[in-house]
Amino acid sequence: DTGVSQDPRHKITKRGQNVTFRCDPISEHNRLYWYRQTLGQGPEFLTYFQNEAQLEKSRLLSDRFSAERPKGSFSTLEIQRTEQGDSAMYLCASSLSYFGPGTRLTVL
Amino acid sequence: TQLLEQSPQFLSIQEGENLTVYCNSSSVFSSLQWYRQEPGEGPVLLVTVVTGGEVKKLKRLTFQFGDARKDSSLHITAAQPGDTGLYLCAGDYAGNNRKLIWGLGTSLAVNP
Numbered sequence: 001d002t003g004v005s006q007d008p009r010h011k012i013t014k015r016g017q018n019v020t021f022r023c024d025p026i027s028e029h030n031r032l033y034w035y036r037q038t039l040g041q042g043p044e045f046l047t048y049f050q051n052e053a054q055l056e057k058s059r060l061l062s063d064r065f066s067a068e069r070p071k072g073s074f075s076t077l078e079i080q081r082t083e084q085g086d087s088a089m090y091l092c093a094s095s096l097s098y099f100g101p102g103t104r105l106t107v108l
Numbered sequence: 109t110q111l112l113e114q115s116p117q118f119l120s121i122q123e124g125e126n127l128t129v130y131c132n133s134s135s136v137f138s139s140l141q142w143y144r145q146e147p148g149e150g151p152v153l154l155v156t157v158v159t160g161g162e163v164k165k166l167k168r169l170t171f172q173f174g175d176a177r178k179d180s181s182l183h184i185t186a187a188q189p190g191d192t193g194l195y196l197c198a199g200d201y202a203g204n205n206r207k208l209i210w211g212l213g214t215s216l217a218v219n220p
Contacts, residue, residue: 040213042196096207098153100150102150
């Protein structure tokens with residue numbers, strides 16, 4: 001247990017629906033990262049926060065994706081109008097190296 | 109462009125065998141990390157190597173950082189079924205400790 005929690009662990013949704021994931025990092029860590037990972041592949045960087053400021057976003061993060069970290073503690077990742085290609089594991093990392101267990105998204 | 113290449117991509121061996129996984133790049137990294145990931149879970153950090161030529165040991169796992177800090181290897185001695193998983197290398201390319209560059213991973217299966 002790295003001390004990073006993610007909720008939910010699994011999400012099944014229909015195409016076109018919106019979904020929101022939550023990450024609670026280690027409390028004293030200022031940086032928080034979001035990644036996407038497909039089966040058997042390495043994580044792909046999506047975005048990261050330094051406290052409440054979103055400092056970098058990947059080109060992978062289309063307009064349908066938005067992330068927030070309003071108080072510099074927990075973070076949310078929202079995907080609007082989900083597509084089947086969004087099906088993946090969404091990972092949160094506290095600082096560079098402490099990963100949560102991930103949220104597995106399946107879009108039907 | 110994939111900055112970090114891992115090989116082999118898949119490896120299936122018998123319990124008790126030795127194996128080596130490689131992580132190669134044409135770029136210099138200020139540090140490199142190795143992770144192990146089990147299905148349905150997030151990656152777990154195994155080790156960070158920082159100095160060229162550095163060797164670190166974690167029980168039956170030996171990690172080496174190349175002299176030029178462009179490559180790394182992970183050697184497992186007498187593999188056990190509990191070693192099964194996805195092994196990932198990730199490097200700090202910019203040296204700013206802000207973002208990691210990831211390899212695609214080596215999927216290891218150790219059969220009893």
